[in-house]
Each structure stands twice: as C-alpha cells, then as structure tokens.
Amino acid sequence: MEQPFLSVIGGGAMGSALLRRWVGSGVCPPDQIGLREPDSVRASALQKELGIRLLSDLAQAGEAKILFLAVKPQVFATVVAEMGQLTTPELVISIMAGIPLEQLQQAFPKQMVVRTMPNTPALVGAGMTAISYGTGITPTQVEQVEKLFRAVGEVVTVSENHMDAVTALSGSGPGYVAVILEALIDGGVRVGLPRPIATQLALQTLSGTAALLQQEQLHPALLKDRVTSPGGTTIAGIDALEQAGVRGALMQAVQAAYERSCQLRGS
Numbered sequence: 001m002e003q004p005f006l007s008v009i010g011g012g013a014m015g016s017a018l019l020r021r022w023v024g025s026g027v028c029p030p031d032q033i034g035l036r037e038p039d040s041v042r043a044s045a046l047q048k049e050l051g052i053r054l055l056s057d058l059a060q061a062g063e064a065k066i067l068f069l070a071v072k073p074q075v076f077a078t079v080v081a082e083m084g085q086l087t088t089p090e091l092v093i094s095i096m097a098g099i100p101l102e103q104l105q106q107a108f109p110k111q112m113v114v115r116t117m118p119n120t121p122a123l124v125g126a127g128m129t130a131i132s133y134g135t136g137i138t139p140t141q142v143e144q145v146e147k148l149f150r151a152v153g154e155v156v157t158v159s160e161n162h163m164d165a166v167t168a169l170s171g172s173g174p175g176y177v178a179v180i181l182e183a184l185i186d187g188g189v190r191v192g193l194p195r196p197i198a199t200q201l202a203l204q205t206l207s208g209t210a211a212l213l214q215q216e217q218l219h220p221a222l223l224k225d226r227v228t229s230p231g232g233t234t235i236a237g238i239d240a241l242e243q244a245g246v247r248g249a250l251m252q253a254v255q256a257a258y259e260r261s262c263q264l265r266g267s
Contacts, residue, residue, distance in 0.1 A: 004034035004053055007064035007089075009079060011037035011046050014095060015070030017123040018152060023050045025125075027151040036061040062086040066144065067111070069094040080107040091141050093148075097167060098265045101134045101160055112137050114145050117166050118152065120174050127153030128170045132160040164265060168257035176253055181206055 006028055008015055019035070022028045030051035036058055037043035047054050055061045058079060067089040071079055073096040086108060093114045094104055104113040113134040121127045129149040133142065149155045158166060181202055188198030213223060228234045241247070 004055075004064045005032040006066045006068060007034045007036065007055060007061040008068045008070055009036045009058065009061055010070035010072075011035055011039070011042050012070065012072075014118065014120070014122070015068075016042075016046055017120075018068075018070065018095075018118070018148075019046060019050060019052065021122065021125055021152045022148065023052065025151045027147060034061060034064060058082045059084070063088045065090055067092045067108075069096055071096065073098045076103075076107075086110065091144065093145060097171070097261070100163075100265070101132060105134055112141055114141075115160060115163065116145075116149065117163060117171050118149065119170050122152035125152055129153060129155050130158045130163065130166040130170065131155060132158055132163060164258055164261040167261040168254045171261075172254075172257040176250065177206070 006022075008019060011019065015035075015037075019033065022033065023030050031053065033050075033052040034055045035043060035046060035052050036055040037046070043054050046052065059082075061067065062083045065088070067086070069076070069079070069092065076096060076099055087110060089108075089111050091114065092104060092108045092111045093116060095116050095118055097117065099115070101113055101115050104115065114137065115132045115134075116129055118127050118129040122129070127149075129152070131145060131149065133145075146155050184202040184205075185195065185198045188201060189195050193201070209223070212218070213220060224238070228238065
C-alpha cells in the first residue's frame with residue numbers, strides 16, 4: 001500500500017481538531033493522511049468520521065513525507081525511541097509545548113524540523129498558530145507548513161526565543177478570554193438579564209469587537225475612546241475596571257504564564 005503523504009501521531013483534542021479542518025477544507029485528501037493513535041476507540045471513530053487511514057505502528061508512521069507530532073511532550077522520548085532513525089520523512093512538524101528545535105533536530109537528524117504553537121480556536125477554523133523553522137528549511141516546505149495551519153486560522157512566523165511568550169499570550173489566551181466572558185455574562189445576570197440573553201450579548205460583543213478591530217486595523221485604545229462619551233455609561237464602567245486593576249491583572253496573567261512556560265521548558 002502506498003504510504004500517506006502526511007502521518008499524524010496523536011489524535012487527541014488538538015490533533016483531531018487539525019485533522020477535521022484539513023479534511024473538511026480539502027487541504028489534504030483523507031487517503032493521503034495516516035493516523036497513529038494508541039486509543040483504538042478514538043482512532044476508529046476518527047477513521048469512520050474522516051475516512052483517513054489508521055497506521056499500525058510508529059514505524060509505519062515514519063514512512064510518510066511529512067511527520068506531524070501531536071503528542072504530549074512527556075511521551076516524546078518514548079515516541080522517538082520506538083521510531084528509531086528515520087530516512088523517509090522530509091519534514092517533521094511538532095505542536096508539542098516545551099520541546100525546542102534543537103531537541104527535535106537531535107531526534108530527527110536527517111529531517112527538516114518545525115516547531116509550532118496553535119491554540120484551541122483551531123477547532124472552528126479561527127486559530128492562531130506561531131511557527132518557528134529549523135535551519136535549512138526550504139521555501140517549498142515553508143509553503144507546505146503554512147498551508148496546513150492557514151486551514152485552521154491565522155499564521156505568524158516567530159523566532160524560537162519568542163515561543164514561551166507566544167504560549168503565554170495566544171496559547172493560554174483562550175482561557176483568559178473565557179474567564180472575562182464568564183464575568184461579563186455574570187455581570188449581565190447581576191443587573192437582571194436572563195442568562196441565555198446575557199450569554200448571547202456577551203459572546204457577540206466580544207466577537208464583534210475583535211472583528212471590528214481587525215477589519216479596521218484600529219488600535220484598541222482608539223476604539224475605546226470612540227465609544228466613551230463624557231459622563232456616560234462606558235466611562236463609568238471603564239473607571240470601575242481601572243479601580244479593580246483589570247488591565248494590570250491581565251498583564252500579570254500573561255507574565256505568570258510566560259514564567260511557567262519557561263519553567264516547563266527547563267524541567
């Protein structure tokens with residue numbers, strides 16, 4: 001049987017999200033995708049849903065042109081040991097947090113390596129992926145990597161020394177936004193709105209504001225000034241936010257996540 005163009009190791013939350021978007025968007029035909037997932041129930045469900053091929057072992061996964069690592073960093077060493085020295089793949093792409101390019105290159109000395117950090121909105125095609133390329137990467141390979149990740153959202157190229165900061169901002173960011181959104185919904189309930197209506201109002205306000213900022217290329221402060229009338233309701237709310245230290249708390253959240261990412265990388 002002809003080997004797949006793309007082998008994915010790991011069909012967990014992020015791996016399965018990427019697979020669904022790649023197949024759904026047509027960026028990679030299902031018969032060109034192989035999956036190695038040790039959970040047989042999950043693997044069978046993905047095969048049935050997407051029409052992809054299941055790979056019997058890691059050695060078979062290593063025979064594809066592109067090898068995609070979507071496993072927990074804790075099992076990286078085990079995966080590498082089981083695969084051995086690979087000759088077939090031209091490119092190895094990792095979404096593992098905390099595994100640097102240097103370590104990837106040591107594990108795959110004959111391949112070009114790429115480190116990426118996507119986030120969970122990739123599930124709905126609205127993700128943000130930061131990419132760091134290893135040495136020797138070709139323009140064609142860059143195009144291949146970007147094609148895969150543009151299918152799940154936006155892409156930015158960063159130097160690897162920024163990956164901990166990326167993790168702290170966009171990687172962890174959906175968690176911060178969820179907390180903010182929950183608080184806004186609870187605020188609406190507090191002032192008398194039914195929860196479903198408060199939820200709808202908060203969700204659309206958040207997504208609409210982000211879309212407006214992006215489409216109009218506005219600085220957030222400019223939009224804030226536009227909607228803040230003298231003596232009005234918005235400035236009263238912003239004053240309350242400033243007194244509560246919300247701005248500083250969010251900055252501290254990113255700093256704390258950055259420091260933790262650095263700790264995990266060094267552990």
